[in-house]
Amino acid sequence: MAKVAVVTGSGNGLGKGIAHRLGKDGFNVVLNDINQEAVNATLEEFKNEGLKAIAVKGDVSKREDQFNLVKQAVKEFGQLDVFVNNAGIDVVSPFMEIDADQLNKAFSVNVHGVVFGTQAAANQFIEQGTKGKVINACSIAGHESFEMLGTYSATKHAVKSFTHVAAKELASNNIRVNAYCPGVAGTAMWDRIDEEMVKYYDDLQPGDKYKEFVDGISLGRSQEPEDVANLVSFLASDDADYITGQTIVTDGGIVFR
Numbered sequence: 001m002a003k004v005a006v007v008t009g010s011g012n013g014l015g016k017g018i019a020h021r022l023g024k025d026g027f028n029v030v031l032n033d034i035n036q037e038a039v040n041a042t043l044e045e046f047k048n049e050g051l052k053a054i055a056v057k058g059d060v061s062k063r064e065d066q067f068n069l070v071k072q073a074v075k076e077f078g079q080l081d082v083f084v085n086n087a088g089i090d091v092v093s094p095f096m097e098i099d100a101d102q103l104n105k106a107f108s109v110n111v112h113g114v115v116f117g118t119q120a121a122a123n124q125f126i127e128q129g130t131k132g133k134v135i136n137a138c139s140i141a142g143h144e145s146f147e148m149l150g151t152y153s154a155t156k157h158a159v160k161s162f163t164h165v166a167a168k169e170l171a172s173n174n175i176r177v178n179a180y181c182p183g184v185a186g187t188a189m190w191d192r193i194d195e196e197m198v199k200y201y202d203d204l205q206p207g208d209k210y211k212e213f214v215d216g217i218s219l220g221r222s223q224e225p226e227d228v229a230n231l232v233s234f235l236a237s238d239d240a241d242y243i244t245g246q247t248i249v250t251d252g253g254i255v256f257r
């Protein structure tokens with residue numbers, strides 16, 4: 001029987017690339033996004049390629065939506081093997097302008113989402129009595145805190161911490177919990193980050209902050225969704241069975257850990 005993978009926030013960006021790779025790897029894929037139009041369009045593309053997938057709309061920050069996502073996956077495909085907590089949002093703000101709304105929104109999607117997704121997946125793995133894999137979206141910002149990305153960096157440090165603790169607590173249930181930490185990929189997220197950041201500089205044009213970050217990549221190019229998907233594909237595979245609690249950087253050489 002084909003294995004089943006859920007990828008949250010897979011209507012666009014890195015999540016779409018990850019879901020596509022897992023589909024090519026032979027997984028039945030459960031797409032999820034808060035954006036119904038995007039996730040439906042992605043489902044259509046996948047189906048046209050012959051990939052086996054369904055789409056479930058949901059907001060990862062809502063615990064009930066995460067449990068419903070797992071329920072729909074099992075209803076359609078009979079089991080769950082891999083749960084990728086990919087969905088995340090950005091926040092750009094100088095430290096002195098961080099407000100409660102920014103903190104609440106970012107923590108609710110990036111941190112609550114990962115906690116609730118992990119709980120929903122682990123609950124199912126334990127019920128099945130099978131091994132399971134949870135794979136979280138961290139970031140280079142979970143290893144180093146970037147100026148103007150203070151709130152976002154704090155959420156990714158929290159993802160790293162929850163990856164560690166979930167890996168420790170769930171190992172006895174045969175569940176591995178790891179994270180991928182991308183660098184700088186030219187998705188819609190970086191369009192927004194660049195747009196917000198350049199507003200704070202009189203001498204910068206749109207695109208300049210993105211270029212500055214890309215110029216800092218040792219391997220000399222920005223990241224593609226496929227680069228991230230390569231790592232997630234490995235973490236989802238049996239070859240990664242002896243790995244848990246790791247937050248692995250894939251950034252072309254920006255932060256060195």
Ligand SMILES: NC(=O)c1ccc[n+]([C@@H]2O[C@H](COP(=O)([O-])OP(=O)(O)OC[C@H]3O[C@@H](n4cnc5c(N)ncnc54)[C@H](O)[C@@H]3O)[C@@H](O)[C@H]2O)c1
Nearest residue numbers: 009012013014034059060088137139182184185187188189
């Ligand atoms: N792009 C990068 O350079 C980069 C670098 C490091 C880490 N990351 C992380 O990778 C993940 C994906 O980033 P991306 O660049 O593809 O982002 P993106 O904004 O391009 O895409 C994110 C997707 O998640 C969906 N989403 C947002 N909030 C949601 C919610 N509450 N529930 C369900 N879906 C929701 C969006 O609709 C969108 O389809 C994020 O966790 C991000 O923090 C991205």
Ligand SMILES: CC(=O)[C@H](C)O
Nearest residue numbers: 139140141183184185
């Ligand atoms: C968006 C992100 O996580 C890094 C800083 O590019």
